[in-house]
Amino acid sequence: MGYLKGFMDFNRKDQDVRDPIERIKSWEEYVIRFSDQDLKEQSSRCMDCGTPFCHTGAEWDGAYVGCPVNNFIPEWNELVSEENWEEALRRLEETNNFPEFTGRVCPAPCEGSCTLAINDDPVTIKSIENEIIERGFDNNWVEAKVPENRTGQHVAVVGSGPAGLAAADQLNEMGHRVTIFERDDRPGGLLMYGIPNMKLDKETVDRRIDVMKKSGIEFTCNTEVGVDITREELNREYDAVIMCTGAQDPRDTPIENRDSQGIHFAMEYLTAATEALETDPKDTPITAEGKKCYRNWWR
């Protein structure tokens, strides 16, 4: 809260998006970054509440309110409003392994529980978070976290989605040797083959994987546990095994004409779409499972 009356003087402004006419020509990200002035104004809208909820991260009636990773939101809002980007990044990294992912695709329960949202529009927390990490990469402030000492323990992480990556990052930082197993050809799981490129550019995912590789994490792709390597083998060779495979069974929709041609599960479609993007983005199958995927397709 660099400026006390920010919330009184400035209205919420969301990040601009590319013109749809332009957007259909490519699969690049469609959200445009804020200007310096926007960032200063938007971050100063944070009221530094006496009793904030944005960073609380509590389960309420089966849903999350507040940031599930307990980001120090009011703190880095203030740092951003003071244009102290490097310190803001350090505070953000304290709680969040991958702000560039959450800053883009997190549903932002922090904004839903922002105190300002009681009678106004919430602070643009998610956009600010994303900008902090992007400036971090722009200025080479994001460093590989190579531990000073190794513990001699070796951990296998099965699955390289957000959970697997975060677990690996934390364990590596603590000094354990970490090997990640991924059945697909590229690491990232949902980040790579679930979220479409226009929301989360695959280069952004690769950028993080590179940082992690530099910090000493090993990736073994094209290896499906249970097929290419057995659970017993893992148990034998590693001191600990973490299963981060996600929910692989899609939920079917038992409706009339469900068996018609061209109806696919979201992940089947999204994986195919991203793979196609890497090769030749010609055909796009139609999907119908979940609102978001439909929306993604529609774009």
Place this chain on the structure above:
Amino acid sequence: MRLETDGKMMTGRDVVKAALLGAEEYGFSTAPMVILGCILMRACHLDTCPVGIATQNPELRKKFEGNADHVVNYMRFVAEEMREIMAKLGVRTLDELIGRTELLKVSHKKEAHPKARQLNLEPILHHTDAAWLSRERVHINEYNDGHLDKTVIIPKVETALERGEKVELDLPIENTNRTVGTTLGFEVSKRFGEEGLPEDTIDLRFTGSAGQSFGAFVPQGVTMRVKGDGNDYVGKGLSGGKIIFQPNLPSALHRMEEVIIGNVALFGATSGEAYINGGAGERFAVRNSGVHAVVEGVGDNGCEYMTGGRVAVLGGIGKNFAAGMSGGIAYIWASDEKEIKKKCNRELVLFERLDDHDEINELKEMLTKHVKYTGSKRAKHILNNWEASVKQFVKVIPEEYKAMLTKEKEQEKVVQ
């Protein structure tokens, strides 16, 4: 004596527990505040309260969604829960509950808690003797019922309230009579609106010691004279009324600067007049925005944060006079000019001599009235030697306020 408790009183259960431990009054604050919409923002001092509670900013006030009825409802729930618990305990009234520590049981959690385990609860669970417990208690409602305004003044001034006829009343007053005149003022405002009544329509003459907040918020048309002295908050929020104090002593015994009214007189007063034949305590006329007052001496922090009105001090001042004063004018009759200037807080104000004809006349008028109402010897002396005395006044005026007055005058000239 009454034992009051507060601190996280939230439920009827809390109140019953406090009562069993001996409490006789129960203070609530957080819970009713939250009911009015408080979100514990901790910005009360910043004028940025985002729910429009701790602010006067009209834009923020728009966001206030509180409703007094919700607080009433909450209190009803608290009372309801108390009744339920009291029924279980076989107790009919709250009075029967007070100090009955034998009805409390130490929770088994105490022994399980590493810190609580070490507490000795014996002293607070001690059973006091029965005479103390069963003594007669003064209830706040009874106190209100016996209020001087309700029991005596309002019934006697009915002709003034109904037909606007002039009424004079002589009454004794004691320092247990608090907020005398305030409820009367409410009755006047309710019937006659902001304008009130013609000057001196209701003329109340008291003899004795006035209790706290004498004449608080009294509107135009009500004059309140006291022969004696006053407690703190005399004329708090004065809204057009007139307040007069003169000592009830043989004049030989009375020294002019002897304090006859307490601290914080005329706090936040907006209009009206006050004549005090004697000294006032600390923080005289703080946040005054329009009252014309004459007093014969003030304590520390006089005229602090004043934004309007005129204050004439015919005597000494305490330190930090005129701190944060952004409007209005103070005139100090100074025997030692240097000493006066030293005691002022100079951050916002200038010192000047009186030279403007209209202004001198205005001051003279104030002092003349002071003599007329209170028989002040000092004011009489000043008026008798007016030519010389007027030069002994130090005029204290905020710099910005002076600039504003000058501008106004220029504009008036242009208009003419």
